[in-house]
Amino acid sequence: MNLSKLIIISIIMLLTISSNAQLKRTAFINGKIYTVNPKQPLAQSVIAEGNRILFVGSNKDAQRYINKTTKVIDLKGKLMLPGFIDGHTHFINGGFHLIGLKLHDLTSKKDFVDAIKNYVKGKEGRWITGGRWDHENWQDKTLPTKEMIDPFTPKTPVFLKRYDGHMGLANSYALKLAGITKDTPSPEGGLIVKDPKTGEPTGILKDNAMDLIDNIIPEHSDVEYNEALTAALNEAKRFGVTSIEDMSYTTDESFEKQLPTYQNFEKEGKLTVRVATRMPIKTYKKFLKDGIEYNFGDDFITLGSLKAYADGSLGSSTAWFFEPYVSDKDNYGLPNDIFKNGNFEKWALDADKHKLQICVHAIGDKAVSSTLDVVEKMENENPNWDRRFHVEHAQHLKPQDIPRMAKLGVIASVQPTHLMEDGNWAVKRIGKERLKYMHPYNSFLNAGVIVDFGTDFPVVTLNPLVGLYMAVTRRTSDGKNPNGLEPQEKISIEQAIKCYTLNSAYAEFQENKKGSIEPGKLADFVVLDKDILTIDPVKIKDVKVDMTVLGGKIVYKAD
Numbered sequence: 363m364n365l366s367k368l369i370i371i372s373i374i375m376l377l378t379i380s381s382n383a384q385l386k387r388t389a390f391i392n393g394k395i396y397t398v399n400p401k402q403p404l405a406q407s408v409i410a411e412g413n414r415i416l417f418v419g420s421n422k423d424a425q426r427y428i429n430k431t432t433k434v435i436d437l438k439g440k441l442m443l444p445g446f447i448d449g450h451t452h453f454i455n456g457g458f459h460l461i462g463l464k465l466h467d468l469t470s471k472k473d474f475v476d477a478i479k480n481y482v483k484g485k486e487g488r489w490i491t492g493g494r495w496d497h498e499n500w501q502d503k504t505l506p507t508k509e510m511i512d513p514f515t516p517k518t519p520v521f522l523k524r525y526d527g528h529m530g531l532a533n534s535y536a537l538k539l540a541g542i543t544k545d546t547p548s549p550e551g552g553l554i555v556k557d558p559k560t561g562e563p564t565g566i567l568k569d570n571a572m573d574l575i576d577n578i579i580p581e582h583s584d585v586e587y588n589e590a591l592t593a594a595l596n597e598a599k600r601f602g603v604t605s606i607e608d609m610s611y612t613t614d615e616s617f618e619k620q621l622p623t624y625q626n627f628e629k630e631g632k633l634t635v636r637v638a639t640r641m642p643i644k645t646y647k648k649f650l651k652d653g654i655e656y657n658f659g660d661d662f663i664t665l666g667s668l669k670a671y672a673d674g675s676l677g678s679s680t681a682w683f684f685e686p687y688v689s690d691k692d693n694y695g696l697p698n699d700i701f702k703n704g705n706f707e708k709w710a711l712d713a714d715k716h717k718l719q720i721c722v723h724a725i726g727d728k729a730v731s732s733t734l735d736v737v738e739k740m741e742n743e744n745p746n747w748d749r750r751f752h753v754e755h756a757q758h759l760k761p762q763d764i765p766r767m768a769k770l771g772v773i774a775s776v777q778p779t780h781l782m783e784d785g786n787w788a789v790k791r792i793g794k795e796r797l798k799y800m801h802p803y804n805s806f807l808n809a810g811v812i813v814d815f816g817t818d819f820p821v822v823t824l825n826p827l828v829g830l831y832m833a834v835t836r837r838t839s840d841g842k843n844p845n846g847l848e849p850q851e852k853i854s855i856e857q858a859i860k861c862y863t864l865n866s867a868y869a870e871f872q873e874n875k876k877g878s879i880e881p882g883k884l885a886d887f888v889v890l891d892k893d894i895l896t897i898d899p900v901k902i903k904d905v906k907v908d909m910t911v912l913g914g915k916i917v918y919k920a921d
């Protein structure tokens with residue numbers, strides 16, 4: 363044997379030894395492990411080696427894999443689940459919300475005005491954004507106006523969005539900077555609300571009209587982005603969320619700003635959630651140029667998925683329906699302009715042909731139906747591939763569209779926590795009949811639709827326990843539905859957990875990598891302080907996370 367061969371062999375041996383030595387083992391023993399793997403639903407122990415799962419089984423069998431260097435964690439009988447995968451977040455935006463102005467829980471207009479007044483102090487002249495207000499929480503449920511905030515913001519531009527992100531309140535200074543006057547026409551798919559007497563803008567801008575101001579707000583600095591992502595990651599850890607789909611990017615620029623923030627955190631080992639990104643559909647050609655298809659990336663960041671809007675929201679009365687709003691007989695909602703001008707269909711068919719995944723925000727029944735029409739065209743015109751098209755929200759459906767979704771393999775990416783608030787007032791907007799097919803989770807599952815759970819954070823809390831609670835109880839926050847709003851649509855806790863783990867992984871094309879606790883998959887887990895499989899379902903929302911494990915490492919531990 364010549365020397366060079368020998369050197370190569372010894373290098374290989376060294377590498378093998380050192381790589382095995384580097385792979386740390388952590389044993390989680392003595393737990394109730396609910397795996398979401400139908401072949402082995404329950405176990406007592408799980409052992410992680412490096413970032414993957416090595417073993418799942420009994421305490422006794424686990425002993426064979428435990429040696430002197432293995433870190434052993436006694437779960438003391440507590441429930442362990444696969445880490446939660448949130449199928450719909452605005453993650454970095456959520457971080458900005460966590461560190462910024464908070465108006466959501468205020469119960470009066472006076473508190474709203476006072477909170478803004480206090481927040482503005484010391485920040486005069488800087489853009490004041492965020493807020494997430496909700497006029498439905500106020501006694502007087504009328505929309506706010508610019509006059510309420512103008513007196514203390516003469517030279518401070520303010521643009522505060524409603525919590526659903528479908529309308530915003532601008533002050534006079536912001537309107538002036540954006541050049542919006544009584545003569546400015548509303549853009550396609552948007553509305554500049556004007557005073558019926560004077561014709562002056564009231565300060566409220568809906569849907570696409572918000573772009574007029576969003577486009578002139580300066581970008582956050584890199585430091586601010588880092589602060590926001592850090593805040594969002596801390597929130598995810600404490601709620602046991604180990605993966606997210608990020609729908610944040612409304613513009614190309616925001617994507618180009620946020621992606622490097624994630625990448626830098628990954629390089630520095632600080633990224634404690636796995637991120638599936640969604641780029642705005644109008645920019646899909648960038649992916650074609652780089653030859654990127656669906657699920658492109660590594661264990662932490664993936665690209666190759668697109669987001670589009672079909673309509674607005676129920677709260678803003680802009681969700682697009684076949685029948686008008688009960689409270690406003692001329693209003694059928696606002697289809698997004700790309701649905702009206704044909705661009706959506708054109709872009710979607712082309713992107714789909716190149717194997718990019720598409721996710722469409724559709725809340726009203728007409729928005730869902732119109733989206734499915736385009737998916738049918740994809741089926742007919744494009745190569746038959748496992749496209750895993752998403753309808754995001756899918757809140758209101760024509761009953762016949764549910765089996766249609768199943769047949770087309772379209773994923774319902776839904777957010778049960780929305781029902782908690784929306785359920786309080788939805789009947790005023792759409793009447794009793796349409797309420798029957800509002801958030802129809804049981805009907806989806808019975809028809810064979812894959813349901814993927816998420817939150818829409820920061821529209822609502824990132825806490826998955828609240829979502830699970832809502833899916834199994836359907837109790838609205840006003841306390842008026844103790845047995846659940848449309849109780850026939852409740853699902854079991856086991857079904858709900860699957861929607862929040864394995865189904866969400868499937869929605870990202872990653873069901874072979876994560877979403878259940880089985881050997882070979884990523885070691886992402888959450889340990890809860892109560893057993894949600896057996897406690898009274900109404901208590902699920904108060905259950906806390908004890909421990910969050912990402913790739914075999916404990917990233918959060920309750921004290």
Ligand SMILES: [Zn+2]
Nearest residue numbers: 450452609818
């Ligand atoms: Zn959203």
